Amino acid sequence: MDRINAPTKARGDETSNKAVDTRANTTESNERTVIRSSEPSSIAVGGVPPAVVSDTEAAEGTGLRQALMERCVQSRWSPDPRSMIRFDGQPSGPGREEFRALRARLNLVRERQRLQKLLITSALPEEGKTFVAANLAQAVFWQQERQILLVDGDLRASHLHLALGAPLAPGLSDYLSGNADEFAIIKRGSQPNFFFIPSGRTVSNPTELLENGKLRVLLQRVASAFDWIIIDAPPVVLVPDAKVIAELCDGVLVVIRAGETPFDLAQKAYSEFRGKSFLGVVLNRVDARLTYGYHYYYERKARTAGSNGKKR
Numbered sequence: 001m002d003r004i005n006a007p008t009k010a011r012g013d014e015t016s017n018k019a020v021d022t023r024a025n026t027t028e029s030n031e032r033t034v035i036r037s038s039e040p041s042s043i044a045v046g047g048v049p050p051a052v053v054s055d056t057e058a059a060e061g062t063g064l065r066q067a068l069m070e071r072c073v074q075s076r077w078s079p080d081p082r083s084m085i086r087f088d089g090q091p092s093g094p095g096r097e098e099f100r101a102l103r104a105r106l107n108l109v110r111e112r113q114r115l116q117k118l119l120i121t122s123a124l125p126e127e128g129k130t131f132v133a134a135n136l137a138q139a140v141f142w143q144q145e146r147q148i149l150l151v152d153g154d155l156r157a158s159h160l161h162l163a164l165g166a167p168l169a170p171g172l173s174d175y176l177s178g179n180a181d182e183f184a185i186i187k188r189g190s191q192p193n194f195f196f197i198p199s200g201r202t203v204s205n206p207t208e209l210l211e212n213g214k215l216r217v218l219l220q221r222v223a224s225a226f227d228w229i230i231i232d233a234p235p236v237v238l239v240p241d242a243k244v245i246a247e248l249c250d251g252v253l254v255v256i257r258a259g260e261t262p263f264d265l266a267q268k269a270y271s272e273f274r275g276k277s278f279l280g281v282v283l284n285r286v287d288a289r290l291t292y293g294y295h296y297y298y299e300r301k302a303r304t305a306g307s308n309g310k311k312r
């Protein structure tokens with residue numbers, strides 16, 4: 001309970017927050033936003049053995065990746081710069097450090113337990129689930145060139161394809177309806193290690209489709225080809241979809257929008273996964289004025305370190 005309380009309470013008392021304190025101006029606008037991750041590395045999810053990849057699984061993965069490279073639809077994506085942080089180019093930039101910090105936390109968790117399929121959800125719409133899923137996937141990809149599969153599991157309000165500038169269909173709903181196979185729904189842009197399943201055509205029965213057993217089959221079929229499968233989900237308080245998908249995942253991150261998500265709903269979202277696959281909280285869109293002291297200190301320190309290293 002404390003872990004979810006801490007960042008939520010932090011609206012009134014930012015300095016007491018023990019979560020990762022990272023800053024960002026995640027857009028090119030003047031709005032400064034901060035993402036905080038709680039400490040998933042310190043949260044034990046009992047009884048889950050670390051992932052051990054056998055030679056057979058590794059060989060299967062290589063074979064499947066090869067098949068994906070040959071058969072998946074490749075197109076030119078046009079990422080939306082308002083939603084996608086740039087991880088290439090300059091060594092530092094708005095928002096990157098926050099996602100790197102989150103990635104580092106998750107990598108620590110992976111050293112101790114199985115963590116391949118990661119669900120991103122929140123209590124309500126517009127809290128940043130899609131933003132976090134898309135940019136975390138990028139952060140993981142850019143550091144280690146891991147094999148990433150990003151999945152739009154929000155069959156109700158699909159936005160991930162818009163952030164990536166990728167096609168919407170055929171996608172997950174088409175696969176779950178039996179109208180497409182995995183090679184038809186997995187998309188690839190210009191990066192050979194970054195694959196994406198969009199949500200697909202609009203359907204009237206998303207929960208039933210997610211529950212029909214085909215999602216489990218899909219994840220089992222493709223798992224060996226990827227290091228990470230990151231799934232964007234609908235808000236957990238409003239519809240059951242995120243809980244259904246979470247049953248198939250190793251971990252859940254709950255996004256909380258600072259100063260906006262009502263405390264009781266944040267708690268409710270947390271309680272849905274507590275004792276199961278809950279990993280931590282990402283506190284999104286924190287007012288950067290509240291963390292001024294923090295980044296002033298680090299920026300100043302970085303500048304000092306830089307100038308000390310220079311020969312004059």
Ligand SMILES: Nc1ncnc2c1ncn2[C@@H]1O[C@H](COP(=O)(O)OP(=O)(O)O)[C@@H](O)[C@H]1O
Nearest residue numbers: 026027033082083125126127128129130131285
């Ligand atoms: N930290 C952030 N910085 C800048 N824009 C953000 C941030 N988090 C979310 N947004 C923007 O807010 C809007 C809603 O976010 P989104 O991820 O689509 O919410 P959700 O998936 O929870 O409904 C999107 O336009 C998104 O790009």
Ligand SMILES: [Mg+2]
Nearest residue numbers: 129130154159
């Ligand atoms: Mg969304």
